[in-house]
Amino acid sequence: MTKKTKQPTLDFKTDWAYAPALEDTKHINLKKQYDLFIDGKFVKPNSKKHFATYNPATEEKIAEIAEANEKDVDKAVKAARKAFDKWSKISAKERGKYIYRIARLIQERAREFAVIETMDGGKPIRESRDIDIPLAANHFFYYAGWADKLEYAFPDRTPKSLGVAGQIIPWNFPLLMAAWKIAPALATGNTVVLKPAETTSLTALKLADLIQDSGLPDGVVNIITGAGHTGAAIVNHPDINKIAFTGSTDVGKMIQKAIAGTDKKLTLELGGKAANIIFDDAPLDQAVEGIVNGIFFNQGHVCCAGSRLFVQENVADIVIRKLKDRMETLVVGNPMDKNTDIGAINSKEQLLKINNYLKIGKAEGADIYQSSCGIPSKGYFCKPTLFLNASQSHRVVQEEIFGPVLTIQTFRTIEEVIEKANNIPYGLSAGVWTDKGSKIFNLTSKLRAGVVWANTYNKFDPTSPFGGYKESGFGREGGLHGLMPYVRL
Amino acid sequence: MSAPIILPDFRNTPTIDQVGVEERAARFTTRSIKKSSKLQGLSMALNMIDLTTLEGKDTEGKVKQMCYKAAHLHDVIPGLPTVAAVCVYPSMVKIAKDALKGTNVKVASVATAFPSGQSSHEVKITDTKFAVANGADEIDMVISRGEFLSGNYNFVFDEIASIKEACGKARLKVIFETGELSTLDNVRRASEIAMYAGADFIKTSTGKISPAATMPVTLVMLEAIRDYYYKTGRMVGMKPAGGISTAKSALHYLVMLRETLGGAWLSNEWFRFGASSLANDVLMQIAKETTGVYQSIDYFSKD
Numbered sequence: 001m002t003k004k005t006k007q008p009t010l011d012f013k014t015d016w017a018y019a020p021a022l023e024d025t026k027h028i029n030l031k032k033q034y035d036l037f038i039d040g041k042f043v044k045p046n047s048k049k050h051f052a053t054y055n056p057a058t059e060e061k062i063a064e065i066a067e068a069n070e071k072d073v074d075k076a077v078k079a080a081r082k083a084f085d086k087w088s089k090i091s092a093k094e095r096g097k098y099i100y101r102i103a104r105l106i107q108e109r110a111r112e113f114a115v116i117e118t119m120d121g122g123k124p125i126r127e128s129r130d131i132d133i134p135l136a137a138n139h140f141f142y143y144a145g146w147a148d149k150l151e152y153a154f155p156d157r158t159p160k161s162l163g164v165a166g167q168i169i170p171w172n173f174p175l176l177m178a179a180w181k182i183a184p185a186l187a188t189g190n191t192v193v194l195k196p197a198e199t200t201s202l203t204a205l206k207l208a209d210l211i212q213d214s215g216l217p218d219g220v221v222n223i224i225t226g227a228g229h230t231g232a233a234i235v236n237h238p239d240i241n242k243i244a245f246t247g248s249t250d251v252g253k254m255i256q257k258a259i260a261g262t263d264k265k266l267t268l269e270l271g272g273k274a275a276n277i278i279f280d281d282a283p284l285d286q287a288v289e290g291i292v293n294g295i296f297f298n299q300g301h302v303c304c305a306g307s308r309l310f311v312q313e314n315v316a317d318i319v320i321r322k323l324k325d326r327m328e329t330l331v332v333g334n335p336m337d338k339n340t341d342i343g344a345i346n347s348k349e350q351l352l353k354i355n356n357y358l359k360i361g362k363a364e365g366a367d368i369y370q371s372s373c374g375i376p377s378k379g380y381f382c383k384p385t386l387f388l389n390a391s392q393s394h395r396v397v398q399e400e401i402f403g404p405v406l407t408i409q410t411f412r413t414i415e416e417v418i419e420k421a422n423n424i425p426y427g428l429s430a431g432v433w434t435d436k437g438s439k440i441f442n443l444t445s446k447l448r449a450g451v452v453w454a455n456t457y458n459k460f461d462p463t464s465p466f467g468g469y470k471e472s473g474f475g476r477e478g479g480l481h482g483l484m485p486y487v488r489l
Numbered sequence: 490m491s492a493p494i495i496l497p498d499f500r501n502t503p504t505i506d507q508v509g510v511e512e513r514a515a516r517f518t519t520r521s522i523k524k525s526s527k528l529q530g531l532s533m534a535l536n537m538i539d540l541t542t543l544e545g546k547d548t549e550g551k552v553k554q555m556c557y558k559a560a561h562l563h564d565v566i567p568g569l570p571t572v573a574a575v576c577v578y579p580s581m582v583k584i585a586k587d588a589l590k591g592t593n594v595k596v597a598s599v600a601t602a603f604p605s606g607q608s609s610h611e612v613k614i615t616d617t618k619f620a621v622a623n624g625a626d627e628i629d630m631v632i633s634r635g636e637f638l639s640g641n642y643n644f645v646f647d648e649i650a651s652i653k654e655a656c657g658k659a660r661l662k663v664i665f666e667t668g669e670l671s672t673l674d675n676v677r678r679a680s681e682i683a684m685y686a687g688a689d690f691i692k693t694s695t696g697k698i699s700p701a702a703t704m705p706v707t708l709v710m711l712e713a714i715r716d717y718y719y720k721t722g723r724m725v726g727m728k729p730a731g732g733i734s735t736a737k738s739a740l741h742y743l744v745m746l747r748e749t750l751g752g753a754w755l756s757n758e759w760f761r762f763g764a765s766s767l768a769n770d771v772l773m774q775i776a777k778e779t780t781g782v783y784q785s786i787d788y789f790s791k792d
Contacts, residue, residue, distance in 0.1 A: 016743075019522075285510075329748040339521055455506050
């Protein structure tokens with residue numbers, strides 16, 4: 001018989017549990033120690049130092065990574081400079097062929113890249129397999145196509161390559177960010193010195209392997225590893241023409257200060273605290289899915305994450321109820337399990353930062369809610385978390401947490417939500433959920449955000465430009481606009 | 490007693506975003522169901538099947554053979570469940586009922602001028618009562634799609650309510666023929682009308698129209714059931730029918746069910762597959778899981 005209770009509830013604890021479905025990891029090929037990839041070869045670092053990289057889900061050491069110092073950076077820049085002469089002069093069609101070859105090789109080795117990405121960074125294998133790696137290949141495919149069509153991208157102009165690009169990328173989408181940076185730079189005839197983040201260098205180093213196999217001329221792409229010190233050496237190197245940085249707003253500001261007075265070009269893709277706005281006429285079940293994709297994708301380690309939820313007050317109760325039920329079905333745990341939805345937090349440092357924000361939110365008086373799932377005792381994990389009844393004045397609403405933590409605020413009118421959505425130093429992305437097309441267009445023109453998704457969230461495509469307003473940075477990556485930062489017109 | 494249920498305005502049912510639904514439905518198919526959970530899921534799927542024959546050429550012989558299969562799916566493997574029910578035309582109900590005596594397999598009968606529903610109210614009521622009088626445990630009615638599409642929601646509602654009354658103790662499944670409803674918004678609206686009119690189950694298709702059951706359509710209906718349950722506390726069952734012929738897709742449906750409505754719906758009291766060829770594919774997979782090797786299709790009886 002049907003249960004008769006005051007508030008009917010759904011129970012997602014069933015006898016039918018999903019048995020572990022672990023991705024096979026035996027096929028991957030990793031060295032114990034990685035050196036720097038300079039001028040087409042792996043070379044020992046001048047610093048003579050290596051540091052360990054860990055699996056955040058098990059806290060086990062995976063490999064050792066070289067630490068590049070100023071001398072190593074100088075060596076890499078010199079190699080890139082030397083290669084630039086040839087690379088910028090070969091026919092654009094040939095350049096395109098090399099980039100296509102890289103794209104195809106990524107597809108061929110997709111499984112290995114996916115496993116290593118998950119091992120080194122903690123993201124669920126489902127995401128690295130279905131999103132990160134295919135998208136990375138797509139970026140190379142897309143920009144390979146532009147290589148011999150630049151004059152059509154910039155009609156009546158003569159686009160010229162800049163020279164050597166220093167590129168510094170974050171730990172949240174390691175291979176994908178490398179693709180975002182390298183592909184347009186190569187298509188426009190520049191050479192590259194790229195530094196991956198210190199906690200997630202492995203797929204970039206595997207990419208170095210792949211680039212070696214692709215036959216790309218030596219020195220066109222150099223991949224060097226290290227932490228902030230190495231990054232600073234790239235930024236400050238006098239013979240670099242262009243800096244592209246994706247990472248925190250604090251570091252972005254330091255970079256901008258450091259290159260002031262030089263003629264280095266700069267693009268910054270920094271933090272975000274996006275508003276995801278649900279109107280009462282929205283398709284609510286799909287909107288709930290969009291909330292989940294917005295904040296729990298990649299453990300919330302996404303600069304464009306929909307971390308501030310705005311729900312129209314007359315549907316707030318039902319949306320939150322549906323969201324809580326949906327959270328019960330999220331599988332949190334071993335990222336290598338194909339059924340895992342939320343994997344490991346990227347590093348201990350990041351987990352401490354997130355946990356600190358959980359404390360702050362509670363102290364500020366927002367109501368914390370976490371799903372009832374358990375988390376593994378080893379490794380860095382955080383339950384999907386909501387802060388209900390949050391307000392603009394809360395720090396958890398104002399500051400980027402970069403974790404699976406969503407703040408929920410209600411609103412009454414469209415003017416109110418626009419004001420609140422824009423009332424933040426960031427402006428990278430936003431989401432709008434409504435059945436009404438006119439409302440979407442009204443909001444897209446008023447929201448100060450580089451990307452506005454309508455009735456979807458966290459959708460990426462190489463053909464679409466991506467970048468921010470205000471403290472989220474400047475310059476665009478992806479699409480035709482993504483060529484602009486790498487050419488002189 | 491529970492509070493009286495307030496009828497919503499069926500012109501203003503919640504909107505559905507097709508792209509979002511398709512994406513969510515696809516996500517369920519990425520769940521990896523292996524080993525013990527696969528075997529458990531397959532056994533559950535088997536037990537949820539409404540083994541169906543709905544053809545002009547149906548005979549006593551055909552129905553009897555199918556009924557035997559329904560109760561003895563694959564006796565080589567001990568401990569297998571039976572299917573949930575057989576689904577036949579009203580004229581075959583008595584034959585099926587006799588053939589299934591002493592088993593747990595129920596007899597479901599289509600009714601109301603199946604599959605088009607293009608007949609008079611009286612004929613539909615008589616059709617239903619005839620099936621029930623012959624022993625049908627469940628009635629699978631079709632809605633009047635023409636009336637629905639011309640906006641006569643009251644007509645559709647009243648018709649379902651009166652068939653429900655004619656059913657007596659038999660459980661009522663309401664078929665929308667979603668392949669004729671054109672939009673997911675319409676699927677959602679039909680779901681609400683049927684549930685508020687008293688449906689015990691909502692069902693996608695007759696099997697006579699393509700497309701029949703799809704995961705996105707089923708998801709929209711499951712979400713409607715969820716919202717109705719939130720509001721009223723009454724559980725309504727779901728029956729996707731037509732087009733589900735592989736064990737793998739059956740597992741995808743069960744994953745979708747589990748993650749949309751939870752554990753309470755994971756039994757044949759609340760979920761059915763309307764299918765004629767699904768059972769053997771599930772049996773093949775079960776045999777593979779138990780013996781470790783795939784067997785030829787000729788080891789599985791076709792009735």
